[in-house]
Amino acid sequence: MSVKTAFLIAAAALPLTLSGCGSMESLGSEQDIIASAAQSCQKLDAKSQITTRYDARMRVIRQGLPEVVNGQTLNYKVYQTKDMNAFAMPNGCVRVYSALLDRLNNDEVRAVLGHEIGHVALRHSVQQYRTNNGVALGMSAANAIGSALGLGGGTGSDLLERVTYSAISAQYSQRLETEADNYSVDLLLHEKNGRQKALAMASALRKISTEGQGSTMLQKMFGDHPDTADRIKNVEDRVKASGIK
Numbered sequence: 001m002s003v004k005t006a007f008l009i010a011a012a013a014l015p016l017t018l019s020g021c022g023s024m025e026s027l028g029s030e031q032d033i034i035a036s037a038a039q040s041c042q043k044l045d046a047k048s049q050i051t052t053r054y055d056a057r058m059r060v061i062r063q064g065l066p067e068v069v070n071g072q073t074l075n076y077k078v079y080q081t082k083d084m085n086a087f088a089m090p091n092g093c094v095r096v097y098s099a100l101l102d103r104l105n106n107d108e109v110r111a112v113l114g115h116e117i118g119h120v121a122l123r124h125s126v127q128q129y130r131t132n133n134g135v136a137l138g139m140s141a142a143n144a145i146g147s148a149l150g151l152g153g154g155t156g157s158d159l160l161e162r163v164t165y166s167a168i169s170a171q172y173s174q175r176l177e178t179e180a181d182n183y184s185v186d187l188l189l190h191e192k193n194g195r196q197k198a199l200a201m202a203s204a205l206r207k208i209s210t211e212g213q214g215s216t217m218l219q220k221m222f223g224d225h226p227d228t229a230d231r232i233k234n235v236e237d238r239v240k241a242s243g244i245k
């Protein structure tokens with residue numbers, strides 16, 4: 001989930017488009033990236049306070065969403081934390097922060113999960129890590145937020161660190177964020193009450209960008225960004241264009 005992406009990109013003074021950048025020699029196969037994600041996820045779980053308090057609600061919210069994506073079975077846990085965030089890794093590790101569940105309704109959380117599943121389904125991390133920007137952004141993210149997350153100040157020098165920081169800081173490009181929003185919207189539009197379900201993506205973004213400006217360092221740094229307004233408009237336009245009532 002990222003209302004933060006553009007900040008990181010601005011901070012690193014890097015171009016927004018990935019397509020124009022030449023790929024470096026392979027930074028690892030998709031299997032390597034998936035293996036790193038699995039390690040990374042384990043590491044984060046070990047350092048986080050995992051709560052089962054929301055499990056019953058999460059089961060309700062997840063009902064009907066894809067369970068296996070790109071051959072990876074999605075695996076959910078909730079971290080007890082004040083940040084409003086969620087992330088997904090290419091090995092199917094999906095983590096939701098408790099503050100998000102406290103502040104969003106079920107439809108909104110579902111839309112966020114659809115977005116996260118979209119990043120996995122569309123292989124965004126694989127795309128991201130294989131570009132020059134992926135490396136540079138990984139480093140900037142590590143520097144910017146590494147210590148704030150209590151994970152040590154990473155240097156972004158290995159694949160594991162990049163996978164970790166990229167996932168938590170949700171530093172995908174605006175284009176990839178929009179693609180993940182669209183994936184979620186299209187998924188939800190086909191459900192019963194599809195229009196209402198899909199528009200929950202817009203209200204989730206709105207809440208995260210406003211209520212997300214809370215007390216933690218991460219929220220202060222990344223809470224609000226004009227790109228969020230563009231993403232909200234994109235969601236609303238897409239729902240409208242679908243003609244689904």
Ligand SMILES: [Zn+2]
Binds near residue numbers: 001002119
């Ligand atoms: Zn995202």
